[in-house]
Amino acid sequence: xxxxxxxxxxxxxxxxxxxxxxxxxxxxxxxxxxxxxxxxxxxxxxxxxxxxxxxxxxxxxxxxxxxxxxxxxxxxxxxxxxxxxxxxxxxxxxxxxxxxxxxxxxxxxxxxxxxxxxxxxxxxxxxxxxxxxxxxxxxxxxxxxxxxxxxxxxxxxxxxxxxxxxxxxxxxxxxxxxxxxxxxxxxxxxxxxxxxxxxxxxxxxxxxxxxxxxxxxxxxxxxxxxxxxxxxxxxxxxxxxxxxxxxxxxxxxxxxxxxxxxxxxxxxxxxxxxxxxxxxxxxxxxxxxxxxxxxxxxxxxxxxxxxxxxxxxxxxxxxxxxxxxxxxxxxxxxxxxxxxxxxxxxxxxxxxxxxxxxxxxxxxxxxxxxxxxxxxxxxxxxxxxxxxxxxxxxxxxxxxxxxxxxxxxxxxxxxxxxxxxxxxxxxxxxxxxxxxxxxxxxxxxxxxxxxxxxxxxxxxxxx
Numbered sequence: 001x002x003x004x005x006x007x008x009x010x011x012x013x014x015x016x017x018x019x020x021x022x023x024x025x026x027x028x029x030x031x032x033x034x035x036x037x038x039x040x041x042x043x044x045x046x047x048x049x050x051x052x053x054x055x056x057x058x059x060x061x062x063x064x065x066x067x068x069x070x071x072x073x074x075x076x077x078x079x080x081x082x083x084x085x086x087x088x089x090x091x092x093x094x095x096x097x098x099x100x101x102x103x104x105x106x107x108x109x110x111x112x113x114x115x116x117x118x119x120x121x122x123x124x125x126x127x128x129x130x131x132x133x134x135x136x137x138x139x140x141x142x143x144x145x146x147x148x149x150x151x152x153x154x155x156x157x158x159x160x161x162x163x164x165x166x167x168x169x170x171x172x173x174x175x176x177x178x179x180x181x182x183x184x185x186x187x188x189x190x191x192x193x194x195x196x197x198x199x200x201x202x203x204x205x206x207x208x209x210x211x212x213x214x215x216x217x218x219x220x221x222x223x224x225x226x227x228x229x230x231x232x233x234x235x236x237x238x239x240x241x242x243x244x245x246x247x248x249x250x251x252x253x254x255x256x257x258x259x260x261x262x263x264x265x266x267x268x269x270x271x272x273x274x275x276x277x278x279x280x281x282x283x284x285x286x287x288x289x290x291x292x293x294x295x296x297x298x299x300x301x302x303x304x305x306x307x308x309x310x311x312x313x314x315x316x317x318x319x320x321x322x323x324x325x326x327x328x329x330x331x332x333x334x335x336x337x338x339x340x341x342x343x344x345x346x347x348x349x350x351x352x353x354x355x356x357x358x359x360x361x362x363x364x365x366x367x368x369x370x371x372x373x374x375x376x377x378x379x380x381x382x383x384x385x386x387x388x389x390x391x392x393x394x395x396x397x398x399x400x401x402x403x404x405x406x407x408x409x410x411x412x413x414x415x416x417x418x419x420x421x422x423x424x425x426x427x428x429x430x431x432x433x434x435x436x437x438x439x440x441x442x443x444x445x446x447x448x449x450x451x452x453x454x455x456x457x458x459x460x461x462x463x
Contacts, residue, residue: 016439023325023421023435027332030376034339042344049339056338057331060379064330066291067117067379068323070162071426073298074117075319076312078125080305087122091129098210100130100141101149105209108153109202113160115298117426121322123150124430131222142214143222147431148441149209151424155449156205158414159198163189164380165410167291169402175385180392180402187403194407197456201449208448212441261310271303322426329422330379337377341386354394362400363408363457366391370412371450378422380413401463411453418446 021029031053038049077083090107094100107126112119127146134141158165166188168174174182188194260266274296281293306312339345353365369387377383391405417423419442421435428434 012440012443016436016443018436020421020436020439023425024329026421027329030336031332034336034345034376037345038339038343041348044343049343052338052342053335056335056342058334059338060330060334063379064327066295067330068327069295070115070298071117071323071326072316072319073295073302074115075121075322075426076315077298077302077305078111078118078121079315079318080302081307082305083122084125087125087129088133091126091133094130094134094139097134097139097141097213100134100139101145101213102206102210104130104146105149105153105206106202108150109156109205110153112154112157113198115160115162115294116154116157116423117162118298119154119157120151120423120427121430123147123153124427126150127431128222135221140216140219140221142219143431144220144433144437145209145212145214145441146222147427147433148438148445149206151427151438151442152205152209152418152445153202154423155414155418155445156198156201157417158380158410159194159201160189162291162294163410164291165384165406165413167294168380168384169388169406171291176388176392179389183402183406187401188406188410191403193456193460197453200456201452204448204452205445208445209441212444262308264306264308267303267306267309267312271300274300274303322429325425325429326422333377333379333422337379337386340373340376354390357394357398359398359400359462361458362391362394362398362462363404363460364454366405366408367412367415367454367457370409371416372412374413374416375420378413378417378420380410383413384409399462404457404460404463407460408457411457415446415449415453418442418449 035049035053038044038052039046044052087107090103094103104123104126108119108123110119111122124147127143127150131141131143131146157163166183166185169176169180169183170185170188172182254262278293278297278300302315303312306315353369354362357365366387369391370383373383373386377386387409391409392402394400395402395405419439421439424435424438428438
């Protein structure tokens with residue numbers, strides 16, 4: 001059975017190709033919308049709104065640094081030899097186009113459960129590798145759908161190891177600790193309900209992507225890759241970092257400094273030092289995972305897998321091109337967040353949902369509200385700053401476990417990422433497409449995500 005792309009996804013594809021803006025333009029439009037709402041709907045004057053917005057531009061700088069480190073460390077890890085070889089081996093397995101689309105979604109989703117940024121990079125590399133392998137074996141694969149399948153796997157990122165909201169409320173000193181205490185990730189990320197729902201959602205996503213293959217006349221294959229230069233996107237990571245400098249056919253002997261640059265023992269030694277710290281941390285505190293600990297674990301893995309200190313630095317430098325657009329746009333989203341939290345808009349967005357909620361449905365409305373706010377503030381930590389105070393108080397009034405609203409906001413964040421183009425940037429930078437090419441397919445997965453994630457929260461109820 002194959003779902004008819006023209007009947008199901010084609011309207012969304014046409015809409016996104018014609019009207020979807022660049023992610024930076026999207027951020028500018030949301031800034032204008034936040035100003036209009038703050039001035040038009042609340043009692044805030046234009047000058048007050050301007051002051052709130054300008055003062056809020058720096059509000060996410062610390063979180064931006066954490067996210068930027070996650071992106072570069074995950075990108076570097078995904079480009080190490082061991083991970084690249086594993087992706088290439090798995091990419092040769094699909095025997096049919098539907099299997100290819102499903103495989104890319106599964107690989108991206110599995111990596112996203114380890115780290116959202118890793119899922120984006122592994123998804124991009126998987127889409128490229130599967131497309132190249134398919135072309136060699138005579139499989140005609142629609143490259144935009146392969147990339148959309150990769151991004152669709154990102155749907156479950158907040159249910160995994162790097163989910164920022166569960167990590168935040170499990171970290172001592174978080175912004176709402178005085179009102180809710182700490183919620184360990186064993187009650188959120190590693191709860192049976194969350195893990196089961198993540199598995200069901202990923203399986204359904206892979207199945208749906210496998211059934212969205214277009215007709216033969218609509219297939220757009222991956223263009224032939226350059227024979228020299230970058231292999232994946234604009235990657236500048238050298239294929240070898242051997243010693244010495246070549247002049248014609250002769251290699252100069254390596255200098256003492258170059259020997260140190262190429263000494264794998266140094267990068268492995270630093271990785272082992274980080275590993276010892278992580279082991280000591282968890283041995284002393286149990287599985288008390290925090291955002292920073294998650295970043296150190298990916299830095300550790302990358303250092304252990306790299307060929308040398310120079311190789312790891314090259315991987316980090318190559319990864320930095322995926323971070324620039326994110327760093328550029330986070331101040332804009334911080335300003336939008338300030339307009340929402342610094343005016344009555346936060347009450348208009350969240351209090352309305354709380355007013356119609358019951359103990360059994362509060363988690364669902366936290367999910368819907370989270371999805372709406374995520375369009376304006378595509379940052380899990382920033383979003384929790386907006387919604388956490390309202391929903392924690394509602395949970396107290398209605399007798400709902402705090403973990404339920406934590407999961408609800410987290411699910412809403414990951415759900416509308418599929419139509420909010422901000423997080424497509426690292427993936428698209430690698431594959432060389434723009435958001436318009438994939439968003440039509442993402443809209444279809446977005447609709448499915450509402451049913452599964454919203455339904456799952458209704459089943460969890462009051463916790």
